[in-house]
Amino acid sequence: MAAEDKRQLERAIDEITEIAKGFGLDFYPMRYEICPADIIYTFGAYGMPTRFSHWSFGKSFHRMKLQYDLGLSKIYELVINSNPCYAFLLDGNTLIQNKLIVAHVLAHCDFFKNNVRFSKTNREMVESMAASAERIRQYEILYGKHEVENFLDAALGIQEHIDPSLVKPQFDYVKEDSDTRNTKGQRKGLYDDLWGLDPEERERREKEEAKKNQPVRFPPRPEKDLLLFIEQYAQGLQDWQQDILTIVRGEMLYFWPQLETKIMNEGWASYWHQRILREMELTERETIEFAKLNAGVVQPSxxxxxxxxxxxxxxxxxxxxxxxxxxxxxxxxxxxxxxxxxxxxxxxxxxxxxxxxxxxxxxxxxxxxxxxxxxxxxxxxxxxxxxxxxxxxxxxxxxxNGGFPYLTVENGDYLRNGELYLKHHFEGMELDIKYLERTLPYVHQLWKKTVHLETTIEDRQVLFTHDGKKTHRRFL
Amino acid sequence: MKEPMFIVSQEDWSLHRKGYQDQLRHQEKVKEAIKQNLPDLVSEESIIMSNGRDVVKIPIRSLDEYRFRYNYNKSKQVGQGNGDSKVGDVIARDGDPAAGAGKGSGAGEDPGQDYYEAEISVEELEEMLFSEMELPNLKRKDQNQITVTDIEFNDIRKKGLMGNIDKKRTILEALKRNARAGNPSLKGGISVDDLRYKTWDEVTKPHSNAVVIAMMDTSGSMGIFEKYIARSFFFWMTRFLRTKYEKVEIVFIAHHTEAKEVTEEAFFSKGESGGTICSSAYRKALEIIDSRYSPAVYNIYPFHFSDGDNLTSDNERCVKLVGELMKRSNMFGYGEVNQYNRHSTLMSAYKHVNDPKFKHCIIREKGEVYKALTTFFKKTEEAKA
Incomplete structure (x- = not known):
């Protein structure tokens, strides 16, 4: 970008920033970076410039880049929820394109900063992801590229199954061993039998006894956070594998609010780019180009x-x-x-x-x-x-649930054999069976024991089971 | 001082190659997947029947990013009309509804396409397949040393022989030069500077020939499956030999109790009935070799496909004639298509042949054509290293 162009852009940004502030938009300090198409597409595919390497990102990068090269679609801008907020502008955008984008991006940033769904997101995620990527690179060196890639394949296969609720961040239970449970409260005093004479007390004791003989549920309530559950309770995960699960989960937690507010966030940004640009002095040509651009963005389908x-x-x-x-x-x-x-x-x-x-x-x-x-x-x-x-x-x-099926862990010790029993909470939409049968092995790869998934197909309850070799299904 | 509200910067991103690196890894994985599917691909009908010209699309199922997701075809979606939509209007036909307009079409990657389709040309496939194969270099023929010198016009220069002038390029240069001078026609004439000449390089090529003697049992017991197997095998084998030799000829010999030389078409399509005497084919092969393809000039590869159901009394003669054939050829291959695992009389006789030139392979299903190819043209240990 020529120095003169850059000065013009800076003047425009200055003006837009003032107008946006005047409207009451409240955003973080901004960092605008002008970069070439392949870089913007890289960021688009990874969701973040510093994210770890994986072939699936390469695949979407290739697809997006191809569409750009063929003139089918174009990303003009990319904005990252962080403080300061990074916005990437495509090198070669016209000044009016950049004006629209800057206005759009400021409203996104205002949304990131103020919407309650984002209240817990890590604003230093750019650096966190860079550190995670570096660790994963180290694991590749230590444990082998293929080993790490295979593990990432599996972890990414279930990455959406986390618990993004704002109020319950960690588990409030631990796995009890059956022996500790049985000895609990069983200490007998010398005159304990006297309590037996009291009918109320006897009733209470009998109830307790009966409760004790019931199989304990683990987890005590269905658990939504499959990724965390596996990380904590899967047998024989190595430290680096646990770390990767933590990384994948943390990044998903970061992206989740964006999944949950897609319509609002884009609507908010589009609403404001229109309002802000109306306040600006545009030339006739700019006005027409802006109208064209805006129409392209808000075109119904x-x-x-x-x-x-x-x-x-x-x-x-x-x-x-x-x-x-x-x-x-x-x-x-x-x-x-x-x-x-x-x-x-x-x-x-x-x-x-x-x-x-x-x-x-x-x-x-x-x-x-x-x-x-x-x-x-x-x-x-x-x-x-x-x-x-x-x-x-x-x-x-x-x-x-961000558009993903709602799954919970029903039982982490199914058949008292340490098997994992998952349940899909059916809400009128059936699962893609082919995908299910390919994803279940991933869960098995992480859990290392037989895994089950209960779902509904054509109004019947079906249980899919993968035992490490094959996936079976049976009606319940 | 207060932090500025914004900074505009432009860095040098040329070293940021992550996207390309991971794209490469993805392509590698596609290749791996294709490699894993080689046995199936080798006997893929669309390739064998395509004469090897086309680009084929290969479904690769292992490259999707699998996850728990909804069945798109069974769920309801929401869309927007122009203001006059009615219940019952058809908005899209089979397959996916077209991708949404606007940028970043958001919510879902387009489901519906449930496997990744890689495009691969037959050449690429060959490259992969042949990288696992090698010619059994049993005896180097002197003729391999014979070279011919050829000339190839492959360069354009400003100086050269008038006889080799490149008229098209010369005119083009003249047009360009005139256009630059603001005169978009040839009125300015052609100057010396516009002249372009073709020049050549001398290339030396080894002069080598090979002949495949394809023999097949066409007796009643050879069905469509058996013929298809033989056909796929010869398809790849001929292509393989073409990468090694300048010229590869194929002679087709069909036999039941008698053998005759036939056309390719007849070889693969015509069925005959009757019993089987394999030695007839071998005798015919010897005859052809002796009259047309001198072992001194040709690399000879006789291959015989049969279901192994030979007349028992003929077996001894077969072994003897195969010995004769091997004296004249680079190798002898016997492929037995034995879908149902029957007892094979011929194979029991060949079991005792102990010659490095003799190779045999039993094919029970389509996927094993690949196995046959790699058995016959197995890379020796030192070649692998």
Whole structure:
């Protein structure tokens, strides 16, 4: 980039930053880095410039780069949730492209900083990931590239199965050995038999006795954090393997809020790049180019939901509604006129996609955006529903658990043989069986004993079992 | 001083090669997967029937990033219309709905495609396959030493012989030069500077010939499967020999109780009936070698495919004639296609042949063509090292 171009860009960023602050956006200090296409695509594929090496990232890098080379798609920008916040701009962007991107990125950063889902994310993740990558490189040297790669394959295969809830970070139970349990509370005093004369006390003791003979559940409650469970309780994991599981889990925890707020985050950023650019003095040519770019970003699709488009429409709708509350809303809910801005800032702080959709995707919006539910019927993908509640609920369902199946560990000592029993909590969507049968061996590779997964296929309970050689299935 | 709100920088990223390195690793894994599938690929019909020209697509299932995910085809999705969508409208047909517009189409990688399809040309496949094979170099023929000198026009220069002028390039240069001068036509004429000449290099090539004598039992007991196996085998073997010799000829001999030389088409498609006398084919082969392919000039590779169901009284003669053939050839290969593991009379006779030139292999299923190839053209230990 020529010095003159850079000066122009810096002037523009200065202006945009001032406008954004004026609007009340609250972001971290920014670091803009201008880099060539292959670097931006590398970051896009890895999710982070400093992340560890794995062939799967190479695969997506190749695919993304190919699409760029063929002119099919283009990433203009990449922003990283960190403090200071890094934003990567594609070398060769025009000034107006960069203006839009800078405005967009500032709103992303505001979202990262203020949305409650991000309240626990590690803002030093760039450095953490660099350190993790370095450790993994060391493990490759010490234990062999293939060994490490195989282990990473397995760990990445179940990386989504963590517990991202904000309130329960660690296990609150430990595995009890059966012998310690049996001896507990069994100390007999000299006159203990006297208690037997007291009927109340006798009843209490009998109950306790009965409880003791029941098989103990381990874990005591179904456990969502499969990755952590394996890390803690799998037999014979080496230190480096545990470390890799910790790394994979930590990185997933970092990315999780982004999965949970895709529609909101992109909607918020698009809402603000539009507002900010409207405040700027653009030339005629710039105005047209901006309009074209913006239209490209928020273009709806017939076969999926464009989060940019839906998000921005919803924020605009909320603002409108709260700016002009109805008589009834003013009266019953005590809403005042003109509080739209305030409301959307509140939404960006407290909601995630699920609550965002459930609370604010109304009949008006679904009709206005002409949204529908479609499904495969024979060879055709056909619209099956247009009722707004159906559309809303389907969208909400697709966002549950970041869009991944909800699995829990039901039993970590199944058949009293240390086998692992997982359960898929069926919510109307069946699992991909082919994938399931290929993923279960990964779980086995980590757990090192027979693993089971219970799910529902065509309204019947099915148990898949992998014993290290083969995967069987049987109806329950 | 307060920290600045923003910094714009541009670094030198040329050393950041991670994406490319991992891409390379992925490609390596694709190759590994193909290698693991070689036995299946070798007998892949689309390749054998393609005459080896095409790029073939190979499904490789081991390269997906497997995870627990929903069955896309059985779940409902949400989309957006132009304002007039109705229940019952078809928005996409089979396969995936087209990828969403806008950047970063988010939520899911496109499911539906459940395996990774690698494209590979037959040449690449050959390269991989042949890297495991080697010609049994039993006796070097003097003819391998004979070389011919050839000329190849492979360079363009500004000076040269007028007879070798490259008219097209010369005109092109003239056009360019005129265009640079702001005159996009040939009006400015051709100057000396525009002239381009072709020049040549002398190359020496070893002059070598090989002939494959493909013999096959076409008696009633040889079915479609047996013929397909023989066909795949000869397909790869001919290609392999072509990488080693300048010219490879194939002679097809079909036999039941009698042998005759046939065309390739007849060899693989025509079925005949009747009993089996293998020695007839060997006698025919000897006849052809003696009349047309002098062992002094040709590297001779007789290969015989049969189901092993030979007339018992003929076996002794076979062993004797195979001995004769081996004297004239580089090696002799016998492939037995024995799907059902029957007792083979011929094999029991060949068991006692003890000659490094004699190689045999039993093929029971499609995947074993690969095994046969690697048995016949096995890399010797020193070659591997």
């Amino acid at each position: 017939t076969t999926s939901i464009n989060p940019y488009y839906l998000g921005v429409k919803m924020f605009e709708y909320i603002e409108r509604k709260w700016d002009n509350p109805t008589e009834e809303e003013q009266h019953r809910l005590g809403r005042k006129k003109g509080e739209g801005r305030k409301k959307i800032f509140e939404v960006r702080e407290l909601d995630s996609d699920i609550s965002f959709l459930r609370n604010y995707l109304t009949k008006e919006l679904v009709d206005e955006l002409d949204m529908y539910v479609f499904a495969k019927q024979g060879n055709d993908w056909t619209i099956t529903e247009k009722l707004w509640e159906g559309v809303r609920d389907q969208l909400v369902v697709s966002r549950v």
